Amino acid sequence: MRSFAILMAGTVMTAAVPAWAGEEPLYQPAPAWVAEATLPEVKSGPPVLVLDDQQRIDQGRLWSYTDRAIRIDNPQMMTALGTLQAGWLPDKGDLIVHRVAILRDGQQIDLLEGGSRFEVLRRERRLEQRMLDGAFTATMSIPGMRVGDVLRVSYSVTKSDQVLDEEVQTMSPLLGDPFQAKFARVRYSWPGDATVQWRAGQGAEVREFKLDDSFSAVEVMLPLPKAPDMPDDAPVRYRMPALLQAGTFADWAEVSRVMAPHYGTEGAIAPGSPVAAEVRKIEQAHQGKIERAVAALRLVQDEIAYLMNGLNGGNYKPQAPAETWEFRYGDCKAKSLLLLAMLRELGIEAEAVLVASQTGDGVPGMLPMAGVFDHVIVRATIDGTDYWLDGTTSGASMATVMVVPPFHHALPLRMDGADLMPLAPRPQQALDVDSRVTLDQRAGLDVPQLFEGEWTVAGGVAGILRGLIGQGTEEQLRDVARAFVAEQMGDVQVFDTAITFDPDTNTARVQAKGLMTSAWKWERGRGKRGFDLPTAGFTFQPDRTRAAWRDIPVAIDGPYSARAAVTALLPDGSDAYRIEGKSAIDETIASIQLHRNATLDRNTLTIVDSTRWPGGEISPDVARTERSKATRFGSTELNLVAPATVPRRSDLANMTDRRRYAPIEAAYQTLIEADPEDTDAIRNRLTFRLGTYDRLGALEDINAIIEREPSAEHYLQRSYIHAQLARMDEALSDAEAAWELAPNIAATGQRAELLRYFDRAEESIGLLQEQGGNADEQRTLSLQIGDLEAQLGRKEEGLARIDEMLTQRPGDPDLMNAKCWYQAIWNYRTEDMLETCTQAVESANWSPAALDSRAMAYHRLGRNADALKDLEAALAANPDLSAALLMRGVVKRELGDQSGRDDIRKALFMSPAIERAYKLYGIKLN
Template identity: 30%
Template sequence: MTMKNPIRFLTLLLISPLWVAVANAQVDFTPVAVPTEAVWDAAPAFVQEVRAPLAEEAELEAFGGVVYLLTDTQHDARGEEPVNFRRIVREARNISGVEEVAQQQIVFDPSFQRLVFHHVYITRDGERTDRRDSVRVDFARQETEFDRLMLNGQVTALMRLDDVRVGDVVDVAYTIYGSNPVFDGQDFREFTLRWAVPVERLFVRSLWTDGDVGYWDVFGGKVDVIHQTGAGFEEFRYDGLQVEALDPESGAPSWHYQYPALRITGFDDWQDVTDWAEPIFNLEPNAAVRSEVERIRARHETPEDQLLAALRFVQDEVRYLALSFGQGGYVPASPDQTLQTRFGDCKAKTVLFNQMARELGFTADPALVNLYSGRGLDNYMPSPGGFDHVITRLRHDGETYWVDPTNSHQGGTLAALTQADYGWALPLTERGEGLVSMAAERDAEGPSLIVREEVDLSGGRSAPIRLSVETVRTRDEADFARAVIAEVGRSGLQRNYLDFYNGAFGDSEFVEPLRYEDDRANNQLTVWEEVDLHTPYEDGATPSAYSFNFFAHALTRVVENDAERRRVSPLAVGHPFHIRHEITIKLTNGGRNWDLENESERIENSAFEYSYTARRSGDEYRMVYEMKSLGHVVPSDAASEVLREQDDMMDAIFYGFDMTEPQRRPSK
C-alpha cells in the first residue's frame, strides 16, 4: 500500500492546526524535480573522525570480492533538521569486488531531503588520490514499486568511478539532511549493529538533545552500546571491531528481529503516537460524501446493507493508486478529491470509507497496522515507523470488525466478511487506546478450499482419463479467486488450469468450457471443470504393465521447506489455511481384480493438522485429504518436528496405481 516508507509516511501526523488544514486541502500529486548535479561540501561539524582499518590489517574474509573496512554512521537530531552522515570504506579483492565498489547508489527524497557529498578517495599501493573531479553522479527517479501501483518520488543518486582496480580501497562519504517539516524536531531512528557481510569496523553514533529521547533499547541481540550524557545532549555510541557477518535463519517470521539494532525514538509511548496521528485521519464529512451516502441509502434498506454498499463502493469503484509525492506521501487526499479523481491509496480510501460509515451511523476509526511485521509491534519502539498501512476498525451492535478499504473484490455480508488480521493495530481515537490485538475468537469454520475430483480410469489404457473437478472456495480463498478472475477472465483461468494439467499429466484438453458461479453475498465461488487427460499413463516393466500417478495438489506447505531444523529463531507458519481435497477413483473392470484396502493416517503438531482416509466402495476408491494450520508461529524447539512431518505430509499426498492386464494392484 502507499505507506511503503514508514518513516516518511507518518511524519506528517502532527496535531498542528496547519497540518489538519492541509489534510482537508487538495493534495498535490506532482513530484519534485530530479536534481541535475551533485552538491559537494565539508562534512557537518558534529561528525567525529573515525579511523578506517588498513587493508593489510583486515582479519575477516571478503564477501562478494569486497572487504568492508569501515561503515561509519553518525546522526544528529539536535538541530532544526536531522542530519545523517555516512562513510563507507571498501577494498576490492577481485573483479567482482571491483564491480561492487566502483559504483554506489544512494536513495533520498528531494521533496524534503538534501544530499551532499564530502569526498571520494581511492587508495592504491599506499597512495590516496582524490577522485571528486572525475567521479560521475547521475540522478534518476526509479519507481521500484510501480507494479504495485505505488509511486513515491524518491530519487537514486548513482555514483560511478572510472579506473578502479583489484586491490583498490574506495572511501566515500556523504550526508543526507532533512525530513518533512511536520516532524517539528521529533525524530525516531533504528541503527543495525550487525550486517549480512563481515565488517572490520562498524561505527554508529547518534546525538540527541537532552530530554528529547522518549525510549531507546538494543533489540535482537546482545550488543554493548554506550549511552552517555553531556552538556545538554545525549549520545549513543557503538564501535564494533571485526563484526562477523550474520547469516539469518530462513523461515523466520517477518516480525522477528535477527539483526541486533539500536532503536531510539522521541515518542514516550503509543499514546504519544496516537495524539500525533489522530487529527489527520479524522476529518469532517463534506457535501460530496453526504451526497454519495444519500445515493446508497436510497438503494439499500438496512443499515448493514448500506454499510456494505459503501465498502464495496470504496473497494471496487475507487481504484488503488498511491502517488506519494511530497505531501501525498504523508497526508491522505481529502474525500472530495478522492471522489473526484476516483483513485486513492490506503490513507485516502480509509478516510473516505470512515466518513461514509459514520454518516450511516456506524463507529469507524482509522487504525494503523503493519502488513508484514504487525505481529511484532508490541516489541517495537513507540513511533510512527512501525506502520506501513491504515485500515478501519468498525464497531456496530457490540461487535468489532477490522475492514480493509483497499481489499478489492471482497465478498460476504458484514457478519461473514473476512476480517483483516495483521496482529496489532493502533486505533486513532481521541482518548487513545494504545496497541490493540486484532485477533478475535472465531467460531469453528470448515475448510475455505474444498476440491472434489473424480478420476475415471474405467476406460482402460486405450482411453483418456476423464477428470471432473468441483472447487468450492469461501472466505479469503473466494476473495482471492474473485480477484484473479477479474484480472484474467474465465478464459484466462481455464488457460492457467490447462497449463497445470499439461505440465502434470501430458496432453490434456477441456472437453467443456470451464464454468464458475460467484455467490458474492455469501462469499462462495465455485468452479467446475471437465478435462480429458490423453497421455496420463507411464509404461511399466512389461508391455502389459502401466501406471497412473496423481496427487492431492490442493494441499500446500505451511512452513518454508528449506528452513533450518536446528535453529534459534521461531518458525513462521502460513496461517490460516484449511483445505480439503476429495478424490474419487472410478476403477476399471467394475472394480474387479482390484486389491484395495481401507487406510487412514493422521499427523498433528504445533503448526498443522493433517488427516487422510481411503475407503473402497464397489467400483470406486475414495480418498480424502485434509490439512489445517494451527497458528502463525512455531517455537524454535518444535521446528525440526514440524519440518519433518511436513515432508511426511507432502510425500503422503502423492499416490500411484501400478496396473497390468488383467491384474491390477495399487501402489502407495
C-alpha cells in the first residue's frame, strides 16, 4: 500500500521553461484550465478524500497539477504528513504552490494566507547513488494540525525539456485495488489541433472528451479494479503496473531522430587530444577490431567513474567526450558517447542505443517516447555480429564481450530515425563463476570438515573485486573474501584468504581455506550428504493451469553461467560409498543447459557440474513441451551415501591417539591466533573438543572464554565439563556462580542436579519449588522434583506428579516417555510399566529416547533379550546415545556376552557422569 506521505508529495518530474526558471517556489492560484475536485464531506471510510492529477500539454511544455486531501485519522498519520515535500527541476520549470490548508469543523485554515512557506533544499537526494539530478526539494512543516483534520495541498510543476525541444511526454501510474479514495482521477488535456497520442493500461476505462472548442482530454477514474493475478515467471510486460501515457512523438523513429543529434561524434576527438592519444595506444596494442573494441570498452569502464549528471538539461543530454575524459566521471550517456567516439575513430561501426534496464520486454507495448528508457549503451557491429557494450558495468574481456544484456529491445539513435530492434539471447562464452573446492572429511564425517576453495569470477563482480585490491586494507580484503566465501558455501570459518586480479582476462580470483560444519545427515545410522552445485534445485514447472495464463510466455533467468569442480576426500577403513541421484547429466531444458559428471574412486568423490541460463523467454507451446521434458528428467539432486561401517565419533570415543584430528586442531589454532580476543573461534573449538571427548582441552577453552566473558551460560558450561571430569566441587561452584548471575531455570536445574550427589536432595527440591516459569518450564521442573523425591524414597509422590500432568495432556509422547523412564529407573510399579513404555515408543514413532526407556523397563523385568533389541535399534539411529550404549553393555554382560564390558567402558568414556546416575538407579556396572 502506498504511504500517505508519498501520496501527498507525489510530484510529476519532467522539464520546464528557460534554464533555472524556478529556483524558488511560486505562490499563485491554480490555472483556469484546472477542474477543481469537490471535497467529499465524509468522516469515515478511506482517509484519502481527493487524489487528483491533471496534466496539460501545450506548446512544448507539460503542466502537472496535483491536488491531495487526506483526513488525519490517527497520530501516526499526523506524524507522517506533518512535513510536506515537493520536488522539481528548476532548470526545466517551476514549482507553483496553489493551496495548503487545514479543514476543521467546516472551517478552512489557509496556511499560505497565514504566512507559511516552503523552504527550499538544494541537497542532491541521490548523491549516495552517484547521481546529480539537479532536483530541488521544497518542504513545509504543517503548524497546528490535529487528529480529525483534513489536510489539503494543491500545487503544479511545469516542465520543458531542452533536449526534447518541442516534444512533450508524460506517464502516470493508475492506482488500483486495494487502494481506496473517495475521489481519485488522472486527466490529460492538450490543444485539439495538436498531434498527441495517448495510451492506457489494461483495466482502465478512459473517457475521451472535449474540454471546450480548443482542447481535447482523456480521463481515468481511480481506483482501477484489482489487476489480474500473473505468474511470477511471466515476462515483465505482463506484470507491469497500469499506466496512462501521452506524448507528441509520432513513432519510435521520431524518438530516435530527436535524440540522435546529441550523440554525434564528428570532431568529438580532437587531433592531439588526450582521448586521441588513448585511441592511438589501442591501435598499436591490438590488431583486430573486436580486440580494439574490448580495449576501448575496458578503458571507459575502468578509467571513468560513474556519476549521473542531470544538471543543465543533462537528464537526456550527454557531456562531451573531452569533458568526460578530463573529469574522469560520467553517467551512461557520457560513457556511451565517449566509447562511441573512440570506436568510430578506430574504424568500428557503432551507434548509441536507448534501452530500458528494468522493463525492456514491455517497451514495444508502450507509447513511443524517450521516457520509457532509462539507460544508454553502444551497439558495435563487427564482421556482421552485434556487440552490446555497456560502459557503466565492469569486467569487459574477450570472453564476456559476446554477452547480450537482458534489455530485450533497443532503440538505435540515428539522424534518419530507427525502429525498435530486439536483443536476442545467445550462448555465453565465459563463466560468471568458475569454482574449485576440496572438502577434506578424512578426520570423520561427523566432525567439522576442512575446505580449500578457489573461485574465478568474471564481469561486474570481477570489476568490484579489482576496485578493492590496492584500496582496502588487508583486514578489509579478508572481510570481503570471507563474505564472498560465505555467500558461496554458507556458514564457514575462514582462516586463510587471498584476492587477486588477472588484467589479461579481466577476472578476479578468490582463494580461501577454512572450516565448516559437516554437511552429513544421519538417519537410522546411515549417513547422507548433498552438495551445493550450480544445477542443484533446478526445476522448470511454469504454472499455466489457469485459462487466463495459458498463452503467457515464460521468462528465463539470465544470462548467467557457473561451473563447480568439487572434490570430497572421505575417511578410510569402511565399505564402499555410493552415489545417489544423477551422476551424469547432459541436458538442455527450456534453453537452460545442465551438465554434470560425478565419479567415485574408492574414498575420493569428484564432481564437475555446470549450468548456463541464457535469459529471454520461451513461447507457451514450447514451455509446455519443456515442462514435460523436465518432469521426465526429474530431480538434479545428488547425494553421497556412506556405508553403515563408516567410523563415527562414538566409535573412536575411547581412543587416546587424536592424530586424525590434528589438521582440524591446527585450523582452529590459526583462527584463534588471528584474533585472540574473538571468543567465537575459541567457542567453536570448545564445541569440537566436547564433541570428540577432549574434556581437558574443552576445559582450557571454557576457562579462556570465562576470562573474557564471565557469563552465566559459560559458568554452566564449565560446570558440565567439571562434572564429566568427576570434579564435583568445582562443578557445584560454577553452577552456583551461574545462579548468582542469572537465577533462571537452567542454573537452578544444574544446581539441583549436582546437590543430589552431595546428599542434599531435599535442598534441591526446595530450590526447584521456588522457581517460576511458563507451563513447559513448570513441567520440566516438576519432572526433576519427582526424580529427587524418588531418590529420597518418595516414589509414589514423583509418579503422581507425572500422572497429574498426563491428565492435562493425555497421550503426550514426552510425558509418556517420562513416566516409562521413571518407573523403569526406580523399578517402581512394574506391573503396568511395559504397557506405558510401549505406548511411549509408539506415540514417539520409535524414537531412540523412547526405545532406550523401554529397554530399561525390559531389563527390570528380566527380559534382557527384548531390551537388547530396543537398545540396538536406538543406537542404530543415534550411536552417540551414551546411556543406551551403557545399558547395551549391561544387558550383553547379563546375557553372557563379554563384549558388553567394551560397551560399558566406551559409554563411560563418552559420558563419565552417567556412572553416578546409574549407581543411584541400582544398575551394577562392574
